[in-house]
């Protein structure tokens with residue numbers, strides 16, 4: 001039995017023609033078609049998925065209530081009905097009741113609705129981002145409009161559709177808006193179609209398939225509509241597989257040839273498109289796979305998707321070269337024996353392309369030609385349908401391409417259809433985008449008349465299941481000469497021979513015949529049981545053989561593994577022995593060398609320690625020396641107004657001392673500093689750096705201050721000297737003047753004495769003259785004496801004002817400043833340099 005024919009233990013291969021038959025197909029015709037198909041397809045083991053190729057239904061029906069969430073052009077058309085994942089399936093009975101012909105006639109007339117169109121603007125690709133291409137569309141989800149932001153005034157500015165998805169829209173959001181409401185319709189028994197349409201590279205395949213994921217359990221954020229549909233259906237319909245079944249098929253139209261992407265048979269087995277008696281399209285030979293769960297569905301999808309024709313072009317590295325129609329067929333059992341069927345077709349069209357831009361040549365160019373041709377026919381069909389406004393007599397060129405033949409029911413037929421127009425966001429693709437948008441808005445004018453599919457009776461299902469069973473049994477037993485079946489046939493032939501012999505005997509052997517009949521019955525039973533046992537034995541043998549083979553395979557791989565391990569162990573042993581041989585002798589001396597090296601190292605460490613300690617001691621000495629030289633205490637209290645604010649305040653001095661103390665503490669330890677301690681040493685030294693900077697600054701300023709101070713002192717000395725000289729000079733002048741006065745007085749005294757000696761004291765007049773002269777002299781002397789006293793006092797003052805050591809060379813040591821740069825240069829620690 002070919003494994004490929006079983007998916008998760010079950011694959012149904014049968015003719016499903018007629019199951020999607022809609023109301024206008026008469027039950028008898030449907031049954032006839034079903035029966036004939038069932039018999040004729042047993043050889044091909046293929047199913048024929050039906051698409052209604054008829055044009056707009058000829059009958060119109062009244063009073064059909066359109067579900068509000070699907071009503072076109074109503075804002076909530078897509079996306080209002082976020083079906084909860086746990087919601088149960090709608091009761092079938094109501095749908096069955098709706099099948100009353102009159103009621104259906106009524107419902108169809110009111111059920112007409114337009115095709116919906118949504119637009120998705122692709123995100124910029126990496127290349128477009130690198131080329132800094134700008135986005136030429138603005139989207140408004142409220143007004144459902146897409147505006148072209150273009151300087152070209154001729155460009156139509158705005159398109160209104162049923163929903164717009166901007167560049168940032170997630171895959172989940174597209175699913176919620178577009179597919180989820182449709183799934184509800186499928187569950188109710190409608191056929192629905194989602195068509196992705198757009199120029200090459202605009203994101204159709206991304207939207208439809210996206211990232212399929214690897215196992216079917218976890219949904220990737222980039223998973224497209226198909227994997228999401230699978231997840232949603234299984235989640236929504238629950239575990240009980242007796243209540244529903246999901247089948248999938250994948251049809252590819254490559255160069256106008258239909259291929260079954262899920263088939264495991266050779267590609268030479270072509271699919272045929274035919275029309276049945278009711279003008280319904282049949283795809284003969286396509287396989288529908290029954291899927292048990294999401295994982296099985298994803299596995300099939302991956303298989304089908306990998307078989308699809310793709311190629312790299314200048315526009316898209318993974319350009320689809322074919323149209324792909326993916327179909328979910330959902331069957332639901334109700335409380336009655338009837339079964340309801342709904343279909344969802346998800347179509348990923350190949351994108352139109354200009355071969356000059358895409359660089360397609362040879363085979364790629366032929367593919368592009370076929371794609372463009374079929375899309376051209378599709379556009380003609382859309383335009384014709386939109387223009388016909390339901391006019392039956394209008395010719396719609398469905399038959400001009402296989403694509404439009406297949407999509408006939410979705411365009412102007414009985415499906416509920418949604419058009420997803422994908423556009424690139426860039427200016428370079430604007431013309432193509434506008435074409436796509438025009439077709440999308442044209443498609444919105446197309447009217448479909450959706451109808452609920454006819455329910456399938458349980459008797460029909462039983463027949464179908466029987467046929468399936470027969471197929472399965474046939475597959476199970478096989479047809480080869482050595483199969484158990486042929487063995488049974490051989491035995492049955494023998495029985496038949498026996499039987500014939502018995503029947504061929506004469507009347508006289510009638511009595512014996514009875515006995516023989518019994519014997520025959522017994523032998524037949526016996527032979528049947530032998531055949532069954534043979535069959536079982538053969539199966540057992542096969543299983544045992546398979547088991548043995550597996551065990552043998554395992555063992556032989558175990559033996560191989562063990563042998564490898566042994567080889568590697570033996571290699572290792574040899575290596576080790578060689579190593580021992582070559583290293584044993586010198587190893588003792590090596591240890592000695594090592595010990596000696598360690599001792600040396602220790603000694604070196606001790607030396608280093610000693611060195612470090614002496615460095616620290618020196619460092620401390622230097623510190624004290626710097627301190628003494630700087631005489632920080634006296635420097636910090638300038639006697640006069642300082643020239644600048646002194647930066648080296650008390651706290652900095654403290655910190656400086658602290659740094660040195662800390663360093664000393666670290667280096668006076670018995671052991672060498674560890675890593676952490678070295679980190680603190682570094683931090684202390686970096687503090688010292690900062691403090692030394694301050695010190696230098698402070699020293700510069702202090703020097704300036706000191707220089708100024710000294711200048712002032714020198715000036716003062718000079719002034720004092722000058723003053724003393726002035727005082728001395730004036731004292732001399734006074735002395736000279738007084739000496740002159742005294743001399744004059746002397747001469748006056750002398751003249752007076754001469755007068756008295758010559759004239760005598762008898763002349764009264766002369767006595768009075770002498771008296772006045774004497775008093776004048778006395779006054780003069782007393783004046784002179786007081787001036788002299790004043791002079792003496794001034795002299796004393798001036799002398800006292802002179803400094804004790806007025807020479808600059810004799811300034812005290814504390815006044816002399818040490819250049820900190822010199823100190824730093826002398827400083828023995830490397831970090832301070």
Ligand SMILES: Nc1ncnc2c1ncn2[C@@H]1O[C@H](COP(=O)(O)OP(=O)(O)OP(=O)(O)O)[C@@H](O)[C@H]1O
Pocket residue numbers: 121122123125167198199200201202203204205206207316318319320321349350351352422
């Ligand atoms: N919405 C999006 N977000 C991010 N990347 C996207 C989006 N849509 C498409 N892409 C990326 O753009 C590239 C083209 O997308 P895709 O192959 O789906 O285009 P296409 O319309 O199917 O093209 P073709 O018609 O040539 O097959 C892919 O690399 C795809 O991953």
